[in-house]
Amino acid sequence: MPDPQSPSSHPAQISPFIELDRADWAALAPSMPSPLRDTEIVQLRGLGEPLDPREVAEVYLPLSRLLNLYVGGTKSLHNVTSEFLRERVESTPFVIGVAGSVAVGKSTIARLLRELLARWEHTPRVELITTDGFLFPNAELERRGLMARKGFPESYDRRALLRFVSEVKAGAAEVRAPFYSHLAYDIVKDAQITVRRPDVLIVEGLNVLQPPGPGHRLAVSDLFDFTIYVDARTSDIARWYEERFLKLQRGAFANPRSYFHRFASLTEAEARARSREIWHSINEPNLLQNIRPTRSRASLVLRKGSDHTVSSVLLRKL
Numbered sequence: 025m026p027d028p029q030s031p032s033s034h035p036a037q038i039s040p041f042i043e044l045d046r047a048d049w050a051a052l053a054p055s056m057p058s059p060l061r062d063t064e065i066v067q068l069r070g071l072g073e074p075l076d077p078r079e080v081a082e083v084y085l086p087l088s089r090l091l092n093l094y095v096g097g098t099k100s101l102h103n104v105t106s107e108f109l110r111e112r113v114e115s116t117p118f119v120i121g122v123a124g125s126v127a128v129g130k131s132t133i134a135r136l137l138r139e140l141l142a143r144w145e146h147t148p149r150v151e152l153i154t155t156d157g158f159l160f161p162n163a164e165l166e167r168r169g170l171m172a173r174k175g176f177p178e179s180y181d182r183r184a185l186l187r188f189v190s191e192v193k194a195g196a197a198e199v200r201a202p203f204y205s206h207l208a209y210d211i212v213k214d215a216q217i218t219v220r221r222p223d224v225l226i227v228e229g230l231n232v233l234q235p236p237g238p239g240h241r242l243a244v245s246d247l248f249d250f251t252i253y254v255d256a257r258t259s260d261i262a263r264w265y266e267e268r269f270l271k272l273q274r275g276a277f278a279n280p281r282s283y284f285h286r287f288a289s290l291t292e293a294e295a296r297a298r299s300r301e302i303w304h305s306i307n308e309p310n311l312l313q314n315i316r317p318t319r320s321r322a323s324l325v326l327r328k329g330s331d332h333t334v335s336s337v338l339l340r341k342l
């Protein structure tokens with residue numbers, strides 16, 4: 025008699041992920057070589073985030089090692105294919121997607137992984153782009169009635185993003201992406217980011233795990249070699265959004281060129297109210313309707329606790 029409590033007796037409930045709690049994941053770190061000296065972990069804090077060196081050593085270092093091994097594995101597959109075809113097939117950049125809500129910590133993690141990966145053998149050249157460069161310019165968003173839906177899948181030029189990643193993946197010598205300024209809250213005309221055949225390209229953005237839309241054959245998610253979904257409770261993310269908004273309000277918004285300059289003179293209570301309004305009207309609905317439903321498509325899910333530390337890691341096994 026199968027045990028009705030056993031997950032294997034409920035095929036519909038079999039998880040495609042193996043879940044490691046924080047302690048099990050951290051236990052992997054000591055047995056692997058480290059490309060970092062302690063002083064370098066401290067230097068990584070220079071990224072501007074309050075990064076805990078223990079978090080780097082116990083969570084992100086093992087993750088960067090796993091990614092580095094996947095890059096090596098993919099290169100070996102290319103070599104096998106070359107041998108099979110009896111012709112030289114050039115290996116092309118390994119592309120990693122990093123998805124998750126606004127303010128969950130994607131940028132921090134993507135920048136950290138870029139630094140860590142670059143220190144391992146075989147992956148010295150790592151480039152990072154964010155999908156905000158592929159948002160339609162504000163004028164176009166206004167024309168389409170999408171100004172209050174910035175960050176929703178339809179606010180992006182998905183065809184241009186797909187073309188960009190396809191060209192990188194195909195090994196093009198130089199590929200350019202448009203540039204989005206958070207200060208101007210808009211695409212900057214004539215500014216570009218150039219990607220030149222890196223070993224690894226990290227593509228960070230809210231919607232990178234979206235499946236193809238109706239009538240489309242491919243989505244950018246089809247071109248990734250590995251994807252990471254950064255997960256946390258909605259209430260924690262809302263708090264992080266508000267805290268970041270307040271930090272910006274005291275700092276960057278003071279710049280008269282900032283789109284949000286008009287918020288610089290708000291009292292703290294007013295600023296909190298404004299940030300909650302933006303969260304509840306744009307970022308939370310986008311998380312619930314579009315972003316979180318893509319979580320199960322990821323190769324790996326990082327679950328964060330209320331203090332940003334990673335509480336568990338889910339790695340796709342199927």
Ligand SMILES: Nc1ncnc2c1ncn2[C@@H]1O[C@H](COP(=O)(O)OP(=O)(O)O)[C@@H](O)[C@H]1O
Pocket residue numbers: 073074075076124125126127128129130131132133264267268331332333
């Ligand atoms: N590992 C971390 N430790 C502490 N604070 C963090 C960490 N990751 C992100 N944060 C903070 O959370 C907020 C959102 O992070 P950010 O990387 O900007 O998110 P996203 O790119 O997903 O919008 C920022 O204020 C950042 O300083």
Ligand SMILES: CC(C)(COP(=O)(O)O)[C@@H](O)C(=O)NCCC(=O)O
Pocket residue numbers: 126154155156157174175228229230231302306307
């Ligand atoms: C620019 C963003 C859409 C994020 O874009 P991404 O790089 O993740 O594609 C987001 O940070 C944003 O500005 N959202 C609009 C609502 C707000 O001002 O928070």
